[in-house]
Amino acid sequence: MQYQKTLSGKVSLEGQGIFTGKTIKVEIEPAGIDTGIIFVREDLPEKPEIPLKIENIFGLDGATAITDGTHIIYLVEHLLSALHGLQIDNAIIRVYGEEVPLLDGSAYPWVRQIQEKGYQYLFYPKKKFKIKKVFSYKNGHGTIVFKPSDTLKIKASISFDHPVIGNQEISLEINPNNYIREVCFARTFGFKDILLERIKKGILKGGDLSTAIVLDGEKVLNPEGLRSQDEFVRHKVLDLVGDLFGLGGCLIAEVEATSSHHRLHIEALKSLYASGLVEEIEERALTFLLVSKRKRF
Numbered sequence: 001m002q003y004q005k006t007l008s009g010k011v012s013l014e015g016q017g018i019f020t021g022k023t024i025k026v027e028i029e030p031a032g033i034d035t036g037i038i039f040v041r042e043d044l045p046e047k048p049e050i051p052l053k054i055e056n057i058f059g060l061d062g063a064t065a066i067t068d069g070t071h072i073i074y075l076v077e078h079l080l081s082a083l084h085g086l087q088i089d090n091a092i093i094r095v096y097g098e099e100v101p102l103l104d105g106s107a108y109p110w111v112r113q114i115q116e117k118g119y120q121y122l123f124y125p126k127k128k129f130k131i132k133k134v135f136s137y138k139n140g141h142g143t144i145v146f147k148p149s150d151t152l153k154i155k156a157s158i159s160f161d162h163p164v165i166g167n168q169e170i171s172l173e174i175n176p177n178n179y180i181r182e183v184c185f186a187r188t189f190g191f192k193d194i195l196l197e198r199i200k201k202g203i204l205k206g207g208d209l210s211t212a213i214v215l216d217g218e219k220v221l222n223p224e225g226l227r228s229q230d231e232f233v234r235h236k237v238l239d240l241v242g243d244l245f246g247l248g249g250c251l252i253a254e255v256e257a258t259s260s261h262h263r264l265h266i267e268a269l270k271s272l273y274a275s276g277l278v279e280e281i282e283e284r285a286l287t288f289l290l291v292s293k294r295k296r297f
């Protein structure tokens with residue numbers, strides 16, 4: 001049996017929001033048994049709480065957001081990816097603005113801070129979600145297939161008509177060690193023309209070569225180059241790990257994603273959940289035995 005996990009202490013990071021241009025601080029605090037992940041809009045006087053659950057998460061073009069219907073926090077995916085990848089079950093996330101800063105475009109800054117702070121185990125079984133049978137979701141060119149499994153495995157493939165990207169594919173079992181070594185460092189990427197257009201329209205107010213990989217028609221413009229040849233598809237895995245946490249607990253499934261994106265990830269997850277094929281694993285009976293045993297001593 002796996003126990004629930006939280007952080008050993010508070011982690012704090014700040015950076016520029018790409019949609020607002022403002023400097024935004026985020027604090028992640030430890031939380032007790034069965035709290036789950038709760039976002040708080042700490043900048044608002046009423047400090048509304050938005051729990052991570054399937055009804056509250058939604059996918060946009062190029063980002064994932066969380067809302068309680070009134071309040072919203074954009075760009076939660078890389079932070080959620082770090083928490084899901086490190087298998088953290090309970091945390092309070094205080095966001096001092098309406099978006100999570102992009103930082104270096106990967107999940108590495110979150111992972112490094114959380115690793116430095118360390119973990120504490122809460123002696124209560126982990127909440128996990130399993131898949132009863134195969135479920136496929138398709139929209140446009142993208143497809144996601146969920147298959148029953150005993151661990152979280154992700155196979156992702158992307159195809160871009162660009163000399164640096166081309167066709168990339170990767171298959172990984174996601175556990176904390178693999179996530180730290182193979183996934184968390186991969187940065188998001190964008191194309192110069194599209195980014196300039198978004199800046200012109202006022203959609204983007206922040207972001208530069210330190211917050212993402214930027215490509216022109218032929219090459220990577222970042223002077224430091226890529227962190228790995230297939231950094232693009234590894235970032236796709238990073239995004240999937242974050243979006244799949246939208247169920248509110250660790251997903252145990254084999255997930256195959258082809259040309260997927262945030263909107264598709266969340267649509268597929270909501271559709272899977274609505275199909276009744278997701279089952280929350282309960283190990284409560286075993287806990288009861290443990291608790292009773294402990295009481296006797």
Ligand SMILES: [Zn+2]
Pocket residue numbers: 077078188235239
């Ligand atoms: Zn991303």
